[in-house]
Amino acid sequence: MATQAFQEAHFAPKDLAYDYQALSPCISEQTLHFHHDKHYVGYVNKLNELVVGTPFAEKSFEEMILEADGGIYNNAAQAWNHEFYFEQFSATPKHAPEGALLDAISRSFGSYDEMKRRVVTAAGALFGSGWIWLAEDKEGKLSVVSSPNAGNPMREGLRPLFCVDVWEHAYYLDYQNRRPDAVAAFWEILDWKRVEERFEK
Ligand code: MN
16 A cells, blocks of 8 residues: 555665576575565665655665664665665676676685685674675775674775675575575675676776
8 A cells, every 4th residue: 555655755666686586595486575575675665654754755775874863774774785685696696706806805805715704704793683794995995894783884984895684584484593504595696797896886
């Protein structure tokens, strides 16, 4: 049911760029339906309710991430984070970085394998819900950032390159309590072509 608030605020959820079966078995069709259609769309709808009558109704998700607090921040960040998350996967991913991105990873971490190890370690260490990011600072140095809840590294002046959703809703239907298995599967569907495009932009 379209509410008045929704019509006025107009932020529209984005469709997935691939079929719901495309990432199976790493992420099942059922998980994608719940994760995209219920959780992500829910954040966008909630944001539409919250921004009515505020200056944020005319702003972008990025501006809200930098400027808002409380519910508007949480729902704008979750909307942006999920769009960024869903867009980085492919049924036919490029499995490893090359060129300038690989150079930056090697400079920042020593090796590609060390970067992956740090992502896996951070995902295991984050208590509760949140996100693990590969992010770039203004000098081009990359780091692994651990953000609880609806965190986003843009808040700290960093540019996100990819993210791992470690909220239970991202993996519980497929992996139950086995978060490390979900993170292992993440590497199978992460499209490094997409990450390279983000880095080179
Ligand atoms: Mn999520």
